[in-house]
Amino acid sequence: MLGLMQGHQLTTSMLVEKLEGVFASSAVVTGPYQERRESTFAQVALRARKLAAGLDTLGVPVAARVATLGWNSQEHLELYFGVPSSARVLHTINHRLAPGDIEYIINDAQDDVIFIDRSLLDVLWPLAQRLPTVRHIVVIDDLPTVKIPQDPRIVNYEELLDGQEEVKSFEPLNERAAAALCYTSGTTGRPKGVLYDHRSIILHAMSHLFADSFALGHSDVVMPIVPMFHANAWGLPYAVALSGSSLVLPGRVSDPERLAEMMEQEQVTVSAAVTTVWRSLLPHLRGRELTSLRRLANGGGALPVELSREYLTTVGVPIVGTWGMTEASPTLTAARTALVNGQDPKDIDQRSLSAMCAPGYPNPLIKIRLARPDGTLAVHDGKETGELQVAGPTIASGYFGSCDGSESFTEDGWLRTGDVGVIDPDGCIHVVDRLKDLIKSGGEWIGSVELENAIMSHPDVLEAAVVGRPDNKWGERPVAFVVLRMNTSVSDAALRTHLGAKVAKWWIPEDIYFVDDIPKTPTGKISKKVLRDTKAWALTGSAR
Amino acid sequence: MLGLMQGHQLTTSMLVEKLEGVFASSAVVTGPYQERRESTFAQVALRARKLAAGLDTLGVPVAARVATLGWNSQEHLELYFGVPSSARVLHTINHRLAPGDIEYIINDAQDDVIFIDRSLLDVLWPLAQRLPTVRHIVVIDDLPTVKIPQDPRIVNYEELLDGQEEVKSFEPLNERAAAALCYTSGTTGRPKGVLYDHRSIILHAMSHLFADSFALGHSDVVMPIVPMFHANAWGLPYAVALSGSSLVLPGRVSDPERLAEMMEQEQVTVSAAVTTVWRSLLPHLRGRELTSLRRLANGGGALPVELSREYLTTVGVPIVGTWGMTEASPTLTAARTALVNGQDPKDIDQRSLSAMCAPGYPNPLIKIRLARPDGTLAVHDGKETGELQVAGPTIASGYFGSCDGSESFTEDGWLRTGDVGVIDPDGCIHVVDRLKDLIKSGGEWIGSVELENAIMSHPDVLEAAVVGRPDNKWGERPVAFVVLRMNTSVSDAALRTHLGAKVAKWWIPEDIYFVDDIPKTPTGKISKKVLRDTKAWALTGSAR
Ligand SMILES: Nc1ncnc2c1ncn2[C@@H]1O[C@H](COP(=O)(O)OP(=O)(O)OP(=O)(O)O)[C@@H](O)[C@H]1O
Ligand SMILES: Nc1ncnc2c1ncn2[C@@H]1O[C@H](COP(=O)(O)OP(=O)(O)OP(=O)(O)O)[C@@H](O)[C@H]1O
Ligand SMILES: [Mg+2]
Ligand SMILES: [Mg+2]
DSSP states (O other), X not given: OBOOBOOXXXXXXXXXXXXXXXXXXXXXXEOOGGGOEEEEHHHHHHHHHHHHHHHHHTTOOTTOEEEEEOOBSHHHHHHHHHHHHTTOEEEEOOTTSOHHHHHHHHHHHTOSEEEEEGGGHHHHGGGGGGOTTOOEEEEEOSOTTSOOOOOTTEEEHHHHHTTOOOOSSOOOOOTTBEEEEEEOOOSSSSOOEEEEEHHHHXXXXXXXXXXXXXXXXXXXXXXXXXXXXXXXXXXXXXXXXXXXXXXXXXXXXXXHHHHHHHHHHTTOOEEEEOHHHHHHHHHHHTTSOOTTOOEXXXXXXOOOHHHHHHHHHHHSSOEEOEEEOGGGSSEEEEOOOTTTTTSOGGGOOHHHHHHHHSOBEEOXXXXXXXXXXXXXXXXXXXXXXXXXXXXXXXXXXXXXXXXOOGGGBOTTSOEEEEEEEEEOTXXXXXXXXXXXXXXXXXXXXXXXXXXXXXXXXXXXXXXXXXXXXXETTTEEEEEEEEEEOTTOOOOHHHXXXXXXXXXXXXXXXXXXXXXXXXXXXXXXXXXXXXHHHTXXXXXXXXXX | OBOOBOOOOXXXXXXXXXXXXXXXXXXXXXXXGGGOEEEEHHHHHHHXXXXXXXXXXXXXXXXXXXXXXXXXXXXXXXXXXXXXXXXXXXXXXXXXXXXXXHHHHHHHHTOSEXXXXXGGHHHHGGGGGGOTTOOEEEEEOSOTTSOOOOOTTEEEHHHHHTTOOOOSSOOOOOTXXXXXXXXXXXXXXXXXXXXXXXXXXXXXXXXXXXXXXXOOOTTOEXXXXXXXXXXXXXXXXXXXXXXXXXXXXXXXXXXXXXXXXXXXXXXXXXXXXXXXXXXXXXXXXXXXXXXXXXXXXXXXXXXXXXXXXXXXXXXXXXXXOEEEOGGGSSEEEEXXXXXXXXXXXXXOOHHXXXXXXXXXXXXXXXXXXXXXXXXXXXXXXXXOOEEEEEESTTSBSSOBTTOOOGGGBOTTSOEEEEEEEEEOTTSOEEXXXXXXXXXXXXXXXXXXXXXXXXXXXXXXXXXXXXXXXXXXXXXXXXXXXXXXXXXXXXXXXXXXXXXXXXXXXXXXXXXXXXXXXXXXXXXXXXXXXXXXXXXXXXXXXXOO
């Protein structure tokens, strides 16, 4: 027997109605700051409806992939709503990927149209002749100084919208229909396509309003620094359509000083980024008036407690942890900040702060389990490690396109995250390492992330990366790459002494290389693949 | 094209897994306070699984209605989870209804089993021979002094669970399957059956975690005073299974002093009740240590600002508004408290306080519109009134059982709430009156709720009710029933002077009757039906 409820479908068009309805006057600000543009949710909704009409004009079929190569901007936001609401699939592409990867992704997705910021044409143009499925290239004019190539496929974004009669009511869609496509970061191999349905987008967006997660509310001003090509900017652009929070989009800017300026000027309350960004931003936040800040969230990798502490001291709020992945819409866990909110920063002890830097507690819609190598379940005692496996309505069931990926799923359909973790008795998740980055030394595992955190707890260390180096005797031995803070110097011996007090003796790296820089992936993660594949220990010269 | 996401169904069995998983150690306390019992979510989940096995033993079929006549207690909570998770339908009955209504409801629902608190057997027994579909009556032993009748249908709850092997995994269910049945309060006529599906229960529960709504989090201690037979206690028992908040259930208690004592002893943070309860509770809260309180929510009727102010002064937090109805799971709107949280009570001005006593802003999953009598849409200017109509996945599409109810839905499937309201430009909802309670005087409408609020704004008035009395000249004229505070006296003339400054002259009641008491419905609402049907103005003697 079915219930007698309306069962309205959870689709992005529901969000468009919020944008133009109750939240019509919420603001969308686009940077860079010197070119600040302000608009409203109502405007975004109207233009999303015009965009949908434009896609009709271009003859873009239902379910066709509409790619974007863009910064975080109002136009990108219009695409976020207009494309899926009109039954097409929004395919956001990381423009920082290697050209080969971008080409692979566009062709794997069989994109029909590409929307691109004028400032990014350079990225696309060298490939433009090798994209057989792409019929149109729509240029968003964010930087008039960039030359637009002569090509019959090129359309101007504003011209496409101009004079369009907006689509007044979107065709009803099943919430399980495909809405968006994101490829994973490609940290461990080729990027893999994740095909979100409308349902997963809405349910995930709802979770950002939860008190124990981002707790987005109407009075918030949300600045996603995480790019809109990276797992839907963590779903924040969709979440604000449910909370009515204002949105601050940095636009064509990754210069940390400009970002810091925007954060201050717009009185941002919530922001989200990866560790690399937080680190580069910090010096530019000093001395600014940032009392509006309420929650700074880290994702995409481990969060060193020291970095969070520096934020706490500098801007009055700590950075807090999340754990997620493209396959999970992406947020799986979040730190609970209820215990420290409103507390005086200096009263927050190291233990509470560490707890908030951990990935935190599962999104209530998600199930998380810990699997031993033999497939049996590990216990949640805060000690036993295992592979973290996840299931729920916001989790992928497979990959789109040519990636087989069947090894990423268990027989009972759970996603194998490829992350190794432990789970505390109270449910708090800790990520120890990626399975592929674990170092096997003398038959025992060393967690590279844990070891990195131990190194970074030295006050003079800015950043550290640890990988396994093949070793005749032990199989593998850890070697560390360490970036020191400006104007400091630490000896190899001093660092070893520091580590001796933190980790088991056999965890202490075989060699420690002091370097100026650690190679990063296009999403700002430490690229251990590069460190290993290039045999960085050989390139780096001798350890000091 | 469908997305490639897992699309797990949103069902109550998902919640059971939370109870026994991440939230295993959250507490459930059951009163009355002198008999305080404490248990854990894990225990509740285990017993819900045993209960499911017990229902199998009793031969209760899939989709059968399992009725409850119970207080807010741990056992009732077990029924909340065990019944729908095992594919039966939980039918909670208001034991304060007139016997005729209870009989009607049980037979209309065709209940297969009734679970009843021993202390409530008196309510059921007079009807027990007129319930042809009821095969079993399961008694929860909350009060050993009550005699249990001899009847072959009687089973003891603990005996039913004892020795049961718990149902280890519930059969997968479609989220649109019926999960629970609640009848409306019967304020305007016969109670009407609302058949919730699993989906509506989960989506509604999620909304209680939203920052701008109840903002339930893990550190909360939630005490629903609103009965578990009234629209699922506003869905709070389901919401805590997503937030992990502890739950305080008053049990066999409606004595305000005992409730106040529990609130203090358990360090409650969030509570929910109707105005009548808030009013009776207030004197017993004075002088208690209640700094834990964070949000007190009112529902089921208008919230007078003066009452909220008294709470603000007495316990440090105001009561805040919600608007809802059984047909809507039930919460439709909630006040945003972000602006005043953490503020010193004396700094909260009357305007902010009024704003929080209004029904507030729509649950993000809900659409609300304002319809003119001719069906066209009214504007949201904070002035034009119209019928509030609502749509969304947590809203009924029809009624269960013999109630036709087609007049409660528009042609395009929206629920006609029967409430008249205005909508502010920023989306805030105000309820002016029920359509059925509006008073038509000389061809113009008078909102009885607005008029009551004006009367109650007099410092010596405790409570007021206004209804329309047939009038030869004007069609109808308002008459008021007023309860004064203890040891005060106000003259008719003084009250009229007070009103003169607040409402239009022709709104001033024809007669004002000073009474000791205003008739209430079984859910504690003012019964205007009784006032009108009994021609209370004639019974009440002369106006002072
Ligand atoms: N809080 C965290 N702590 C440690 N690692 C994290 C955290 N959050 C995310 N990660 C890492 O980031 C991964 C998800 O990143 P993303 O989906 O962007 O692609 P990727 O896994 O880096 O790339 P690919 O799957 O293509 O190799 C997680 O699987 C995990 O390894
Ligand atoms: N904040 C509020 N302000 C004014 N009235 C409210 C408010 N919240 C709820 N109500 C009233 O309560 C009604 C919902 O109550 P409920 O579902 O318990 O049954 P009922 O409408 O009283 O009974 P019935 O439908 O059987 O006549 C709403 O339709 C509205 O009239
Ligand atoms: Mg990955
Ligand atoms: Mg009603």
